[in-house]
Amino acid sequence: MKPSRCLRISLLAKGGSPREQQELFALINLGLVQSLVSGSLSPTDAVKRFYHAENCLYVRKHFRQKEANAIMSHGVQLPDLFEYLTPEEAQREFYHELEIIRSLCLKLIEKSRVSSSTARAVA
Numbered sequence: 249m250k251p252s253r254c255l256r257i258s259l260l261a262k263g264g265s266p267r268e269q270q271e272l273f274a275l276i277n278l279g280l281v282q283s284l285v286s287g288s289l290s291p292t293d294a295v296k297r298f299y300h301a302e303n304c305l306y307v308r309k310h311f312r313q314k315e316a317n318a319i320m321s322h323g324v325q326l327p328d329l330f331e332y333l334t335p336e337e338a339q340r341e342f343y344h345e346l347e348i349i350r351s352l353c354l355k356l357i358e359k360s361r362v363s364s365s366t367a368r369a370v371a
Contacts, residue, residue, distance in 0.1 A: 266310070266311075267360050269310070269311070270311055270313065270316065270356055270359075270360050271356075271357055271360050273307070273311065273316060273319075273356070274319075274353040274354075274356040274357045274360075275353075275357075276298070277298075277319055277323070277349060277353045278350065278353050278354075280294055280298055280323070280349075281346050281349055281350050281353070284326070284342075284346055285343075285346060290327075291326035291327040291329070291330065291342070292327045294323060294326060295323070295324055295326065295327055298323070299320060299323035299324040299326070303320065304320045304321075304324060307319075307320050308320075313356065313359075315352045315355050315356050315359075316352075316356060318348075318352055319349050319352045319353065319356075322345050322348055322349050322352075323349060325345070326342065326345060329341050329342050329345070330342075
């Protein structure tokens with residue numbers, strides 16, 4: 249049996265314009281939220297693979313969007329819910345946090361599309 253590899257996503261390796269990077273960031277997060285909801289990804293794995301310090305710093309430095317920073321903050325805290333809350337409270341708060349992340353992602357995508365439309369209208 250082959251040992252499973254842990255895919256770690258690094259935002260540093262992604263190219264494209266800042267707007268494209270921001271949209272990709274939001275779309276990756278929406279996929280992570282879906283994987284977390286379905287149980288195919290654990291909160292701990294999500295931190296190891298995406299919500300790690302390298303990406304948190306990249307988001308803070310390069311996106312400079314409060315929504316993007318909030319997404320990373322909510323994501324990095326997901327495993328802690330299950331350490332400090334009762335199972336029922338943790339599960340309820342987990343889904344609440346995922347909904348917040350989803351909502352922030354949609355807000356980022358909308359902002360990106362609006363700024364893109366505005367730029368085309370001015371040109």
